[in-house]
Structure formats: structure tokens, C-alpha cells
Amino acid sequence: MTLLQIRSLTHWFGGLRAVHDFNLDLLPGELVAIIGPNGAGKTTIFNLITGVYVPSQGEIRFEGQSLIGLQPHEIISLGIARTFQNIRLFKELSVLDNVRIAHYARTHYSIWEALLRLPRFGQEEQRVRYEALELLDIFGLADLAEVPAKSLPYGQQRRLEMARALAIAPKLLLLDEPAAGMNPAEIDQLMDTIRWIRAEFRLTILLIEHQMRVVMNIAERIKVLDFGQTIAEGTPQEVQRNPRVIEAYLGEETIL
Amino acid sequence: MMKKTFWDRWGTPLILLIGFALSMALPASGLINPYIELVLKYIGINIILTISLNLVNGYMGEFSVGHAGFMAIGAYVSSILTVWVFPAAWEGVLFPLALLAGGIAAGLAGLGIAFPSFKTRGDYLAIVTLAFNMIIKSVLENLEVLGGPRGFMGMSKLTTLWWVYLVVVLVVYLARNFVYSSFGRGVLSIREDETAASLVSVNTRQVKVLTFVFSAFLAGLAGGLFAHELQFINPRSFTILKSTDMLVMVYLGGIGSLGGSILGATVFTVVMEGLRSVLQLLNISQEWRLVVAPLMLILLMLFRPKGIMGLREFRFLIPLQERSEAIQKAREAARTQRRIGEVQS
Numbered sequence: 199m200t201l202l203q204i205r206s207l208t209h210w211f212g213g214l215r216a217v218h219d220f221n222l223d224l225l226p227g228e229l230v231a232i233i234g235p236n237g238a239g240k241t242t243i244f245n246l247i248t249g250v251y252v253p254s255q256g257e258i259r260f261e262g263q264s265l266i267g268l269q270p271h272e273i274i275s276l277g278i279a280r281t282f283q284n285i286r287l288f289k290e291l292s293v294l295d296n297v298r299i300a301h302y303a304r305t306h307y308s309i310w311e312a313l314l315r316l317p318r319f320g321q322e323e324q325r326v327r328y329e330a331l332e333l334l335d336i337f338g339l340a341d342l343a344e345v346p347a348k349s350l351p352y353g354q355q356r357r358l359e360m361a362r363a364l365a366i367a368p369k370l371l372l373l374d375e376p377a378a379g380m381n382p383a384e385i386d387q388l389m390d391t392i393r394w395i396r397a398e399f400r401l402t403i404l405l406i407e408h409q410m411r412v413v414m415n416i417a418e419r420i421k422v423l424d425f426g427q428t429i430a431e432g433t434p435q436e437v438q439r440n441p442r443v444i445e446a447y448l449g450e451e452t453i454l
Numbered sequence: 455m456m457k458k459t460f461w462d463r464w465g466t467p468l469i470l471l472i473g474f475a476l477s478m479a480l481p482a483s484g485l486i487n488p489y490i491e492l493v494l495k496y497i498g499i500n501i502i503l504t505i506s507l508n509l510v511n512g513y514m515g516e517f518s519v520g521h522a523g524f525m526a527i528g529a530y531v532s533s534i535l536t537v538w539v540f541p542a543a544w545e546g547v548l549f550p551l552a553l554l555a556g557g558i559a560a561g562l563a564g565l566g567i568a569f570p571s572f573k574t575r576g577d578y579l580a581i582v583t584l585a586f587n588m589i590i591k592s593v594l595e596n597l598e599v600l601g602g603p604r605g606f607m608g609m610s611k612l613t614t615l616w617w618v619y620l621v622v623v624l625v626v627y628l629a630r631n632f633v634y635s636s637f638g639r640g641v642l643s644i645r646e647d648e649t650a651a652s653l654v655s656v657n658t659r660q661v662k663v664l665t666f667v668f669s670a671f672l673a674g675l676a677g678g679l680f681a682h683e684l685q686f687i688n689p690r691s692f693t694i695l696k697s698t699d700m701l702v703m704v705y706l707g708g709i710g711s712l713g714g715s716i717l718g719a720t721v722f723t724v725v726m727e728g729l730r731s732v733l734q735l736l737n738i739s740q741e742w743r744l745v746v747a748p749l750m751l752i753l754l755m756l757f758r759p760k761g762i763m764g765l766r767e768f769r770f771l772i773p774l775q776e777r778s779e780a781i782q783k784a785r786e787a788a789r790t791q792r793r794i795g796e797v798q799s
Binding site for chain 2 (some may be wrong): 248250271279294305320
């Protein structure tokens with residue numbers, strides 16, 4: 199059964215067609231990449247999936263359930279987590295709180311239980327604290343739990359954002375240009391991290407990338423976008439040989 | 455080591471108990487004169503108001519300018535109950551119920567404001583609350599049953615120092631529990647980045663409405679205490695100027711901090727009362743006090759926008775489980791072998 203199914207997704211910003219007739223079937227456990235030059239509509243697709251925008255046309259289904267018209271927090275609670283191209287941490291808040299906030303939908307106590315500190319509040323808080331710290335430990339950030347997120351160096355902020363996304367306990371992880379601003383050595387590390395969390399957390403991953411070389415050795419399938427249109431799709435090898443891709447996108451790099 | 459944990463556990467309750475004893479003993483023994491007692495009560499009432507507004511303006515980063523409206527609702531509803539509804543012999547015992555009813559009425563009004571206002575973000579809330587404050591004032595002025603512009607009177611002096619003390623302690627406790635919960639963290643995440651908050655599963659609408667209703671409830675409680683101290687309320691007590699005072703106290707003490715709210719309310723109340731004496735001494739019109747609060751607000755916004763305690767907290771106001779030692783201990787317990795070993799940088 200497909201985990202995520204997108205059918206003829208189209209989105210307009212006023213007169214600009216940002217996404218045109220986008221289709222995708224994501225099977226559980228797959229790692230699929232969407233690549234394309236800047237402005238190709240990649241991030242818009244993520245924003246449409248997560249309910250930040252309501253699509254002009256088309257259908258998005260997650261585990262058979264339509265996501266159209268749901269609020270972002272409802273969509274996330276179904277098990278879809280995402281990271282952001284430009285890191286969007288809660289900068290003034292502690293590293294621990296950044297992760298704990300992502301437990302919001304999975305924290306089960308009422309406002310009364312919180313105000314009066316009833317037993318269930320204590321149990322749930324303890325569980326959330328434990329799970330959050332464990333996740334931070336996995337990412338090597340546990341010792342920085344009480345530090346404000348803004349004081350972390352760039353690489354650690356990226357990792358914290360990934361930890362925060364995993365705190366949602368997602369089935370599907372949407373990574374928006376995770377390699378942005380990284381040097382080649384850091385990109386290699388990132389690829390390892392993505393492979394590792396994918397296996398460890400049994401994730402299905404949809405990855406947006408700007409650079410072709412990043413996705414070539416980790417994605418099973420690649421979709422290439424240009425000006426909102428899907429111009430090619432297939433395995434990395436197929437995509438690399440596709441003349442339309444070379445013309446629209448890789449062309450620049452071969453010249454270099 | 456043992457001693458330290460004993461004080462961590464029992465220190466605060468013990469001090470609170472002593473404080474309660476003092477709040478009963480001091481006025482009775484005549485050690486403090488009625489004026490000092492009055493100032494202490496005002497400090498208490500202002501602490502509640504400041505915490506109330508800080509939840510919305512400080513923790514959540516929205517901007518309400520009409521909290522005096524909620525205070526008015528609490529003041530009038532509780533006064534109606536003690537004057538008209540409760541039998542005179544029982545009003546002392548039923549006073550907490552009157553306060554609670556005032557708070558709940560204010561909370562319901564808050565609910566009415568929150569629903570339409572939080573459909574969008576930005577300056578909308580400021581405009582709606584401003585209008586709300588003005589509407590409450592003119593409604594009260596035109597309700598002849600409640601005395602109209604002349605005001606409402608006949609309340610007994612039920613607001614004793616120890617009642618103020620009890621309510622302040624309760625409010626600080628409830629607010630602390632709220633702030634250090636999943637809802638409180640949701641509130642903070644909204645201030646930081648609302649879109650990101652909703653994209654890590656925070657139900658932002660729910661958090662905003664809950665916070666606003668809770669905040670309005672607290673302002674209503676303060677209104678009840680205020681009415682039964684003055685024994686006379688009129689619509690002019692609850693104008694934008696009163697809301698401005700609250701803003702000054704929040705931004706003076708520090709946004710996103712309960713300790714800051716306590717500090718801001720205390721300093722502001724003492725300064726304003728001191729100013730009263732100074733102006734009297736120098737034979738200058740008391741009208742000048744009206745200039746000071748807005749002026750302080752402007753200066754604060756320019757030079758210290760986060761206030762004295764901005765986003766920091768006194769240790770005794772942080773729950774035990776959230777203190778640094780507890781987090782460190784929890785961190786040790788959560789150590790795991792699962793590690794992205796080969797990618798450690």
C-alpha cells in the first residue's frame with residue numbers, strides 16, 4: 199500500500215503556477231528525492247503536503263486519508279515530520295524544550311491535570327523528558343540540553359532540527375535541503391546520518407535537494423522539477439542520462 | 455547534601471506558610487499602618503494583573519491592550535454577588551466564590567474575544583482588545599442598574615491582606631504549572647515561530663485560546679479583590695490607563711517571567727505611591743502621575759525591551775523537576791548506546 203499518494207497537484211500563487219500536475223506514489227520505506235533548480239517549486243510541495251498552503255487543485259493522501267483541508271498540526275500528528283531549508287528552531291528556547299515542544303500532540307494530559315499537577319501530568323512529563331533526552335543523546339546533543347538553541351553552531355542546529363522532527367515519531371520524514379550550507383565532508387556525514395535514521399526509525403523519506411550529487415547515492419528514485427513541472431523521473435542513473443535533465447539542470451554543471 | 459534537598463523540597467512551602475502567618479498577624483498587631491497595608495494589597499493585586507497580561511504579551515508574544523476590561527468584569531460580577539445575591543451574614547465565607555465567579559465571567563469574555571481574534575495573527579488582537587476595553591467601559595456607564603457612571607457600591611471590605619496573599623500564591627502556583635507544561639511550551643513556541651510550532655504538532659489555535667482565557671480569568675480574580683478593597687467601583691477605574699499600567703508592569707519586570715511579573719508589579723506600585731507623596735510634598739498636581747506610566751513604557755521599550763528579568767526565572771519559581779540538577783540526572787538516565795557513531799563531528 200502506498201504511504202503517500204499525490205495526484206495532479208497544482209498550485210498557483212496569484213498568476214504564478216508554482217507546481218503543475220505533480221504526481222507521486224511513495225511506498226513505505228522508500229527514499230525518494232525531488233531535485234530541481236531554485237524556484238522549481240520543491241518547497242511549495244512540502245508546504246502543500248503539510249497544510250501550510252491549501253492546494254489549488256489535486257489530491258494528497260497519507261495512508262489513504264485525504265490531507266486536503268486539514269490544519270498543519272493535524273497533518274503532522276498523523277506522522278509526517280519535516281525540517282526546513284532555512285533552519286527554523288525556537289532560538290531563545292533550550293535545546294531540550296525544542297524537542298519537547300514536538301511532543302505536543304503525543305502528550306496526554308488535560309489543562310486541568312497540568313494546572314493542578316495531577317498524577318498523569320507527572321508521568322507524562324517524565325516520559326516526554328526521558329524520550330527527548332534519549333533522542334538528544336542519539337544526536338550527541340544531550341550535554342547541551344539546557345543551552346538556548348541559538349547558541350549552537352550551524353551543524354548542531356541542523357542536527358537538532360532533525361532530532362526535533364523525529365520527536366514527532368513520524369512515519370514519513372520530509373527533509374528540505376538538509377545539505378544547504380554544508381561543505382563536501384559535512385555532506386558525506388549527512389548522508390550517513392540520513393541512512394542511519396532511516397533504518398533505525400523505520401522511516402520513509404522524501405528529500406528535497408538542490409545539488410544533484412547529494413542525492414545520487416542515497417535516493418532510490420528521483421523526480422526532477424523545473425518551473426513547477428516534472429521533467430523527469432526514475433533511478434539516479436536514468437535521471438542522469440535523461441537529455442531533458444541535462445539540458446534544464448545538469449547542463450550548467452557539466453560546463454563547470 | 456541531605457540538607458540541600460530538604461530545603462529544596464520544603465523551603466518554599468515553609469516560607470509561604472510564614473508569609474501567610476505574617477499577612478494575618480501584621481495588620482492585626484498594628485505593626486504596619488493601614489496605608490502600608492493598602493500598598494501591600496495593591497502590590498498583590500498588581501502581581502496578579504501583571505502575571506495575567508504577561509502570559510499573553512510576554513510568553514505568547516501577542517499584544518493585548520485591554521486587560522482592564524477583564525478586570526472590570528471580575529470586579530462587577532463579584533460585587534453584584536456579594537452585595538445583591540449572597541446573604542450578608544455569609545458574605546465573608548462566600549467571598550472566594552464571588553472572586554471565582556468574577557474570574558470565570560472574565561474568562562468567558564476572554565473566550566469570546568479569543569475565538570475571532572486568533573483567526574489571524576498580528577496587530578488584530580491589539581485592536582480587538584482595545585475596542586473591548588472601550589465597549590466594557592461604555593456599557594457599564596450606560597447600565598443604570600449598576601449605577602452607570604456613578605459606579606457601584608455597598609461592598610464590605612472583604613479583601614483582607616491574607617486573602618490577597620492567598621490568591622497571589624495560588625495564582626503564581628497555577629501560572630507556574632501552566633508555564634512549565636506542554637501548553638506553556640506551546641505558548642513559548644508560538645512566540646518564537648508560530649508556523650514552525652504548528653509544523654511540529656502544536657495546536658496553535660488551542661494554545662492561544664487556552665492562554666487567553668486563563669489570562670482573562672486571572673485578571674477577573676484581581677478585579678474582584680480590587681472591588682472589595684475599594685468598596686466602590688466605577689467604569690473610570692477600568693480605562694485604557696489601567697491597561698497601560700499593566701503593560702508598564704509587564705515590560706518593567708520582564709516578559710516571559712513570573713519572577714519578573716512579581717518584581718515589576720512591586721517596583722511599579724511602590725514608585726507610583728512614592729510619587730504620590732513626593733508630588734504632595736512639592737505641591738504639584740497629582741495629574742502628573744498619569745504622565746509617568748506611559749513615559750516609563752516608552753523608555754522601557756526603547757532601552758530595555760525585555761525588562762529586568764526578561765525570559766529568566768528565579769530558582770524558587772522553577773518546578774523541582776525542571777531545575778538544572780534534575781535535568782542532568784534525567785540526562786544520565788536517558789543515556790543510550792544508540793548513537794550515530796560514525797557521523798559524530
